[in-house]
Amino acid sequence: MWKNLERKSKISASERRKEVLTSLQNLGYRLYEQMEKGYFPQIEMPSRSIENIYYSPELRQYVLGERKVRRSARNIRHIRPFTQLVWAAYFAYELTSQRKTSTLRDVYYSAQAYGMSFKDQPESNSIITDLETVIGFSREDFNIFPEERSAVFGDLTIEYTVPGYEGKRLNLTSHPDGVMIGPALTSAEFVKTSADKVIAIEKGGLFTRFIEERVHEKFNAILVLTAGQAPRATRHFIHRLNKELDLPVYIFTDGDPWGMHIAMVIISGSANAAHLRELTTPDAKWSGVWATDIVNYKLPTDPLTEIDIKRLYELQRDPRYKDELWQREIKTFLKIRRKAEQEAFSRYGLTYIVDEYLPAKLEESS
Amino acid sequence: MAQTFEEISPADFFYRNRDIAGFTNPARAIFTAIRELVENSLDAAEQILIPPDVYVRLISEGETSRGNEIYRLRVEDNGSGIPSRYIPSAFGQVLFGSKYKLKQTRGTFGLGGTMAILYGQITTHKPAKVISSTGGSKIFKYTLMIDIQRNRPIILERKILLNREGWRGTIVEFSLEGDYMRAMPKILEYFKQTAVMNPYANITFVDPRGRLYMFRRATTEMPPPPKETKPHPYGVDVELLQRIIYITDCNNMVDFLKKHFHRVGENIARKFLKFANMDEGKNPKELSHEEIVHLARAMKRFPDFLPPDASCLSPLGKELLRTGILKELKPEFVAVCQRKPSTYAGHPFIVEVAIAYGGEIPRKGDFVLYRFANRIPLLYDEASDVSFKVIHSINWRRYGVSPDMPIAILVHICSTKVPYKTVGKEFIADRPEVKREILNGIREVARQLQRFLSKRAYVERQKRRLNIFAKYLPKIAEFSTKLAGKERPPDIKKLLRSVEKFGEEI
Numbered sequence: 001m002w003k004n005l006e007r008k009s010k011i012s013a014s015e016r017r018k019e020v021l022t023s024l025q026n027l028g029y030r031l032y033e034q035m036e037k038g039y040f041p042q043i044e045m046p047s048r049s050i051e052n053i054y055y056s057p058e059l060r061q062y063v064l065g066e067r068k069v070r071r072s073a074r075n076i077r078h079i080r081p082f083t084q085l086v087w088a089a090y091f092a093y094e095l096t097s098q099r100k101t102s103t104l105r106d107v108y109y110s111a112q113a114y115g116m117s118f119k120d121q122p123e124s125n126s127i128i129t130d131l132e133t134v135i136g137f138s139r140e141d142f143n144i145f146p147e148e149r150s151a152v153f154g155d156l157t158i159e160y161t162v163p164g165y166e167g168k169r170l171n172l173t174s175h176p177d178g179v180m181i182g183p184a185l186t187s188a189e190f191v192k193t194s195a196d197k198v199i200a201i202e203k204g205g206l207f208t209r210f211i212e213e214r215v216h217e218k219f220n221a222i223l224v225l226t227a228g229q230a231p232r233a234t235r236h237f238i239h240r241l242n243k244e245l246d247l248p249v250y251i252f253t254d255g256d257p258w259g260m261h262i263a264m265v266i267i268s269g270s271a272n273a274a275h276l277r278e279l280t281t282p283d284a285k286w287s288g289v290w291a292t293d294i295v296n297y298k299l300p301t302d303p304l305t306e307i308d309i310k311r312l313y314e315l316q317r318d319p320r321y322k323d324e325l326w327q328r329e330i331k332t333f334l335k336i337r338r339k340a341e342q343e344a345f346s347r348y349g350l351t352y353i354v355d356e357y358l359p360a361k362l363e364e365s366s
Numbered sequence: 367m368a369q370t371f372e373e374i375s376p377a378d379f380f381y382r383n384r385d386i387a388g389f390t391n392p393a394r395a396i397f398t399a400i401r402e403l404v405e406n407s408l409d410a411a412e413q414i415l416i417p418p419d420v421y422v423r424l425i426s427e428g429e430t431s432r433g434n435e436i437y438r439l440r441v442e443d444n445g446s447g448i449p450s451r452y453i454p455s456a457f458g459q460v461l462f463g464s465k466y467k468l469k470q471t472r473g474t475f476g477l478g479g480t481m482a483i484l485y486g487q488i489t490t491h492k493p494a495k496v497i498s499s500t501g502g503s504k505i506f507k508y509t510l511m512i513d514i515q516r517n518r519p520i521i522l523e524r525k526i527l528l529n530r531e532g533w534r535g536t537i538v539e540f541s542l543e544g545d546y547m548r549a550m551p552k553i554l555e556y557f558k559q560t561a562v563m564n565p566y567a568n569i570t571f572v573d574p575r576g577r578l579y580m581f582r583r584a585t586t587e588m589p590p591p592p593k594e595t596k597p598h599p600y601g602v603d604v605e606l607l608q609r610i611i612y613i614t615d616c617n618n619m620v621d622f623l624k625k626h627f628h629r630v631g632e633n634i635a636r637k638f639l640k641f642a643n644m645d646e647g648k649n650p651k652e653l654s655h656e657e658i659v660h661l662a663r664a665m666k667r668f669p670d671f672l673p674p675d676a677s678c679l680s681p682l683g684k685e686l687l688r689t690g691i692l693k694e695l696k697p698e699f700v701a702v703c704q705r706k707p708s709t710y711a712g713h714p715f716i717v718e719v720a721i722a723y724g725g726e727i728p729r730k731g732d733f734v735l736y737r738f739a740n741r742i743p744l745l746y747d748e749a750s751d752v753s754f755k756v757i758h759s760i761n762w763r764r765y766g767v768s769p770d771m772p773i774a775i776l777v778h779i780c781s782t783k784v785p786y787k788t789v790g791k792e793f794i795a796d797r798p799e800v801k802r803e804i805l806n807g808i809r810e811v812a813r814q815l816q817r818f819l820s821k822r823a824y825v826e827r828q829k830r831r832l833n834i835f836a837k838y839l840p841k842i843a844e845f846s847t848k849l850a851g852k853e854r855p856p857d858i859k860k861l862l863r864s865v866e867k868f869g870e871e872i
Contacts, residue, residue: 028849035843035856073842074865076831083838083845090845116841 014161017096017187020142023135024093031086040074043085045134046275053274055319060267060282062274062320064133084127085134087116092131092142099163101143101183104128133275140186140233150234151178153211154195154222156245158188176211178225186233190244193222197362198241200224200284202253202262206342206353213354219362222247230266235279238266242281249281250365255289255299256339257311260329268320285365286325288357291332294340297357300347301338308339378514388791389485392434396544397552397745399482400424403441403538405742406479408564410445410536417586418567419444426574430543436490437546437574440539441479447500447534457483457496457538458510458519479538484512489543493522501534546574552745557581558694559736559743562776563682565690584693589686595678598628599638599665600712601783607658611650622650629672641668666712676707676714679780682741684718687778691722695774698724701814703807710799715781717800719807721815727772733757734774737794739784744792751793753777756804765816773815777804828866835865 031041046052046064056063071078071085091110095102102110108124111117118124128139139145156172162184169191172179179185199221201207207225210216216223222241226234241247251266253259263286269279294301304312315321316330333339345353388398404420411418420443427436448456457480483494499505509523546553550573557571561581566588569581597606616622623635630638639646642664644657653661665671682690684702691700702720709715727734737744737753748754757775762768779785779794787795794800839862843855 025849025851028846028851031842031846032850032852032856035846035858035861038857038860040861041842041846073839073861076834079834079838079842083841086842086845086849090849093849 016141020096020135020137021093023137024089024096024142027089027135028086028093040072041082042070042072042074043082043134044068044070045130048129048133048275050271053271057319059277059280061269061277061280062271064274081127081130084111084116084118084124085130087111087114088127088131089135092139092144095143096141099143099161101145101162103145103147104139105147107144129275136275136277138232138236138273138276138279140183140236143183143187145183145186145233146231149180149182150227150231151180151207151225152185152222152237153178153207153225154193154198154216156193156195156222156241157191158185159191160184161187161189172222173216178207178211178223181224181231181234181237183233186237190240193245193247195220195222195245195247197221198224198238198247198249200226200230200238200249200251200263200266201342202226202228202251202259203342206252209350210354213351215354215358218354219358226251226262226266229262232273232276232279235266235269235281238284239278239281242283243278249284250287250362251284252288252342252361253286254339254341255291255294255344256304256341257308257315257330257333259289260286260315260326261311264315264320264326287361287365289340289342289344291329291336293357293361294338295332295336297345299340299344301336301340301344304333304337304339309334309337378517389481392543392545393548393552395485395489395542396424396437396439396546397549397556399439399479399485399542399544400441400553401556401742402482403439403479404560404569407441407443407445407536408560408567410443410447411567412445412588412591414446415588415591416444417583417588418564418569420567421570423572424546424574426546427541430489434543434545435574436541437544438539438541439482439486440537442535442537444535447536448496448498449500450498450504450506453496453498453506453508454510454519454521456480457494457508458512458521459517480512482542483510483538483540484514486540486542487512488514490541492541494538494540496539497537499529499534501529501532503529505529505533554579555745556743559738559745562690562694562736563738563741563743563778565686565693581694584689585686587686587689589680589683592680593677595782596626596628596630597782598674598712598714599623599630599668599671600674600709602627602662602665602712604659604662607662611653611658614650617649617651618647619644619650620646628674628678634670634672637670638664638668671712674709674712674714674782676716678782679707679714679716680741681716681718681780682778687718687720687776691720691774691776695722695727696725697722697727697774699815699818701811701818703810705803705807708799708803710781710785710797713781713783713785715779715784715800715803717803717807718776718778718780719804719811720776721808721811722774722776723815723818724772727774729770729772732769736774736776738776738778739786739791739794740780741778744794746792748793750787752796752801753794753804755796756801756808760805760808760812762812765812766819767812767815775808775811777807779804832862832865835862 034041047067047069048064052065052067053062054065071082073079073082104125107128108118108121128144132138152172154172157169160166160168197220201210201223204225204227207223210223215221224238238249242249251263253262266281267284268282273279312330312333345357389395400422404422407420408418423440425438427438429435486494493509493511495509497505497507505527507525507527508521511520511522513520557569557579561569565584566586568583571579610626614622614626616625619639620635623630624632636646642661681704684704687702688700691697700720700722705717707714707716735748735754735757737751767773779800785795785797785800787793839858843858847855
């Protein structure tokens, strides 16, 4: 069941690049005009303060409210971050137009080449987040990528758009360790796939086991390794798999509050990214390991720690967790006071998780 | 008691009590000897309204058996010179001279250099040399010793030289035991502070290591010389009365009072004697000790004495004080203040205060305090001094000042009788009247310093502000231009100019 996506996705990746470039140019143009007219340049953007972050039930993610902040170059306290922001916009423009990539760390050092300085990494990170807020694109869109890397494996053919590889295609089953979700893959176009679902996995060990056990074939799935909390590039990648390829997404994590939250951030995003869209996959499902699985499958467990319990109470009040499933699982965790890792299934043999548990859970969650 | 006292000569008395005069130990002695002679020299020049040139040389002459050094001290000045016939007494007799207690002078004990010479003679048994000329055709050169028991000079040699060059001044040279190495910090500090207080003087010092210290005058302006004045009756004590009686040539009480006391005329003298129940015709030399005590008490109680005037005082004046501080401390800022004349216990006094910031003033975690009494630097027992206490009672934060700033505070008290707390004469007692004047003076200059500091802070803030705009605006312009794909950057000169005018709005 091959899907031919060529036309649809081609537009999406290069169009997006153009949109990013245009909005960066427009920012420069606005500032230029202000100065040319004899005004101190100023920038208005949605406030990212905690009071302006709301959970949107329609979008099923956190969003920023109406409140705006204005940065003015006339204000002595604003002018430095203002300048850093304008520099960052120019740097992002150069990266994107020349199709080069960079990392947050790299941005921090690159500034010095332009006679700009950041006092530390958090300062430069925060300026990049400002830039995301101002132009409404995430930093991966202007080619600034995180250091963390996750991976993907499965029958999906992509076509690179990065310089030197334009038009080159790759099937994501080519490498048995999976293919790293780096800048090149993030900007690649999806060409075709035979998969009908995506399975996201928290841990590398299980990801490798799934590949060995040919889960991608048995379940017709694209496997994504989140490597703990999924980086934004990975979340965006999952979002694209879901939106562009219409693939349902199932997430497997450890059976504890931290694993739950890894799934939740893929589904509904984080408050930190309230200014961004297209990082969430609201229809994705958390398929395990649930607290009820611990009971039903009699998994080997560890007791919940104080911190685990505190975290569970926090999650219980979190608007993203209001659905019945989440509340039920949180209650169960609190009741049994135990947690289990994905590897716990190995007590039933190496293939049990693939042969028994996975089909049952996929059935259950879809 | 009085009888016993009379049997000891003043020279003998000071010999036995040399701690009082500041010759406590070899280090202190050399400091005091230099100070006494330098102050004499400065006085001698000021008397004839000539900016002083003082040259001081100290040479080592070897060690004593006790391990201290013997030094040869030579002090030269361009002062009035001393008439030939007075030279032996001026340097060979303790308590000689008209300058004793008639006006504000520097010499703290009225002893001039005699005590120093006496100390030199005691410790080295060597005679002193005095060379002096009043600018006439002759120069007189004496070699002297002091007969301690009889308080008389012994002239060993007297030479008369022709004064071809018209030289005027005095040279004193004698040997004394001392400890220069230990005294050095105080001696150098003394010269520096003397240079502050006498900005019109050239002072040169060559120390035993052959180092030359020069303090050049910054002006030839000099303060008006003090008018000679007599003690005010309110401030007279038994000892002073005794001394005046010792030197007086009056043979009745009315003349005695009129001649020796400030603002006492015929009328008041008679009224007072009536009040004191004392015979107008009595010869003061015949007063018994009990009568002298009675007289002193009556003087304090008599209500009709006129208040003293301050014309006898010789403050340095604001301009000279400023000049002296600028010359020696090279501060960024200085404020000076001269208080109006005031009195304590019948003694007129004037307080002068200055505050200086920055420049060569060290940061030592506390204010640098310079204390002067009748223009003499006070270098010992700082923490006991009233000025020290006043400074540390002030809430400096009110003035935006903290002790770790480089700040020097100078307090000068001039009075016909400086209220020293002890016989050592190194610190001022906390007399409420004096304390109040010092406090108000310091407050006044502190307010000026506060204005300076806040204005400077404002200017610096503005400068920093402007620098920040000048640093960042061109960059904003540059990157915006590149982003917008424009050829030339926008004109931001107008924006930069406007920053200078704007406060911190928005």
